[in-house]
Amino acid sequence: MTTLSKLASSSSILQLLVQILSNRKNISKALGVYILYILIKYKRSVLGVRPRDEIPGPPGYPLIGNALDVIKTPLDKVLQRQVYLHETYGNTYTMSVPFVGRIINVRSPADVEHVLKHNFWAYEKGSRFKTGLMPIVGEGIFSADGQHWKWQRKLASLIFNVRAFRDYTSHVFVSEADLVLSYLGSKADTHEPVDLLSLFYKFTLDSFGHIAYGTSFDCLKNPEVETPFAAAFDRLNHNVSGRFMSPIWQVKDWYTGNDKRVAADSQFLKKFALDLIHTRRTEGWHGKHKDLLQLFMETTTDADEHLTDDMLVDSIMNFVIAGRDTTAQALSWAFYLMHRSKASPEIVENLHSETERVLQGDKPTYESTKQQKYAEACFYEALRLYPSVPKNIKTCVEDNVLPSGTPVYKGEVVGWSSWAMGRDEQIWGPDAKDYNPERWLTGEKPSSAKFVAFHLGPRTCLGQQFATIEAITLMSMMVSSFTFELVDPDTEPEYMASLTLPMAKGLPVYVKRRNTSARAL
Numbered sequence: 001m002t003t004l005s006k007l008a009s010s011s012s013i014l015q016l017l018v019q020i021l022s023n024r025k026n027i028s029k030a031l032g033v034y035i036l037y038i039l040i041k042y043k044r045s046v047l048g049v050r051p052r053d054e055i056p057g058p059p060g061y062p063l064i065g066n067a068l069d070v071i072k073t074p075l076d077k078v079l080q081r082q083v084y085l086h087e088t089y090g091n092t093y094t095m096s097v098p099f100v101g102r103i104i105n106v107r108s109p110a111d112v113e114h115v116l117k118h119n120f121w122a123y124e125k126g127s128r129f130k131t132g133l134m135p136i137v138g139e140g141i142f143s144a145d146g147q148h149w150k151w152q153r154k155l156a157s158l159i160f161n162v163r164a165f166r167d168y169t170s171h172v173f174v175s176e177a178d179l180v181l182s183y184l185g186s187k188a189d190t191h192e193p194v195d196l197l198s199l200f201y202k203f204t205l206d207s208f209g210h211i212a213y214g215t216s217f218d219c220l221k222n223p224e225v226e227t228p229f230a231a232a233f234d235r236l237n238h239n240v241s242g243r244f245m246s247p248i249w250q251v252k253d254w255y256t257g258n259d260k261r262v263a264a265d266s267q268f269l270k271k272f273a274l275d276l277i278h279t280r281r282t283e284g285w286h287g288k289h290k291d292l293l294q295l296f297m298e299t300t301t302d303a304d305e306h307l308t309d310d311m312l313v314d315s316i317m318n319f320v321i322a323g324r325d326t327t328a329q330a331l332s333w334a335f336y337l338m339h340r341s342k343a344s345p346e347i348v349e350n351l352h353s354e355t356e357r358v359l360q361g362d363k364p365t366y367e368s369t370k371q372q373k374y375a376e377a378c379f380y381e382a383l384r385l386y387p388s389v390p391k392n393i394k395t396c397v398e399d400n401v402l403p404s405g406t407p408v409y410k411g412e413v414v415g416w417s418s419w420a421m422g423r424d425e426q427i428w429g430p431d432a433k434d435y436n437p438e439r440w441l442t443g444e445k446p447s448s449a450k451f452v453a454f455h456l457g458p459r460t461c462l463g464q465q466f467a468t469i470e471a472i473t474l475m476s477m478m479v480s481s482f483t484f485e486l487v488d489p490d491t492e493p494e495y496m497a498s499l500t501l502p503m504a505k506g507l508p509v510y511v512k513r514r515n516t517s518a519r520a521l
């Protein structure tokens, strides 16, 4: 058709439309037809979100998609709901949620590996991640994409090297663990219960403070007292985590006053971090190895400028999340799993005898932690079932097809749940839901695509070794001096809604000294 004839035909269509619509009755008919078309098109999906009826998933409602499903699921039951949805709809299911869009949840290791590793550049953290979590992660490594992420990762990786572990990091873990042991000793004498989760937070924060910022947060000085920094940090973490799940978090935050609490805690933590930076500027750094703060303060951006205070604050906050919460929570789930009533007593005994054999009464070192394979298995097995980052999302920035055959279009979100993957019998066999450290000691080590607790691909966790050495040091020192009994060994602790996986009510335990151990307290 020539351009002239195309114009003639489109103008006649236009004339026809004008004729039809000049009649009032026809306008309402046309409107009715249009509404019907929209209702049919978006019968399961949010208005404006590409329908994906070919992918299974919980039934949505016209125009609002799965909004009700999201609103009805309590924040502390989201992970169980994800397991249920995978069991009902298979490895891939989809939902559409107002203000979030299309979410495709995947569970097969091949699909997760495709998103996080093989097709890394087609998936970003995305704006939702950034906006909701801005008060806690700012522009730091956790929310950054592209070049901004790349240089932060390169710089931070400098502190995680074997020499630093040998010369300094491992010694800090041991001296902080000694403080934990002396507190546990006092509780063993008075027969009072101890909240292990709270104690682990103090241990990981003080250790990380020394290693990354050259200063202790002094939490273990008096473990009975909550430090204002830790309290503000926990509140902030809890209050922003709801934003991940609520499509209307801005409205909800404004209505409940959560936005004010978030702003106040964020300001408090920012001031704390700024004080650290200013002290370092005034006093300088005199240590043997540069710590994380010093590295960040000395570096320059692509434009050859030093980082601003805001950038330094963001980096401090990101590493506190990474260095404190994840490891402390994983340790608490490990102690729960090893001591609950249905746990085999052999697990603690194996851990104890490995510790005695490897350490022979000495303190742990970098080398000794490398030999404690049973302790590592206890820690990783706990992370398989209770991963510290239990769910996650990435936003697609370039159309591509998952190995399972599902196309993902630009703007859609892919979600995966390490919690659901860790409990999947297709991945781990019929005993997937059992706590069995032995599975790490026989046969091939599970690939990082199956065991995703530390992520995989270019953004894999930088602190995996750090966390593993830290956990093995503390676990082995604790079991070689004490035995533990859960206050409630029969009930599975509930988790609290958070970016990570804290137990909602901590982990109260009774502590007894092991009479065979010679460790002086």
Ligand code: HEM
Binding pocket: 141, 142, 153, 156, 322, 323, 324, 326, 327, 330, 383, 387, 388, 389, 392, 452, 453, 454, 455, 458, 459, 460, 461, 462, 463, 464, 466, 467
């Ligand atoms: C049991 C302990 C830990 C677990 C389960 C864990 C898990 C993870 C996961 C799942 C991610 C990916 C998060 C995301 O991109 O959304 C991550 C990233 C990261 N982790 Fe860990 N982590 C642990 C401990 C640590 C520690 C102790 C440090 C530092 C001392 C650390 C430093 C980091 C950093 C810097 C990243 C960002 C990597 C990047 O985006 O390039 N982690 N970790």
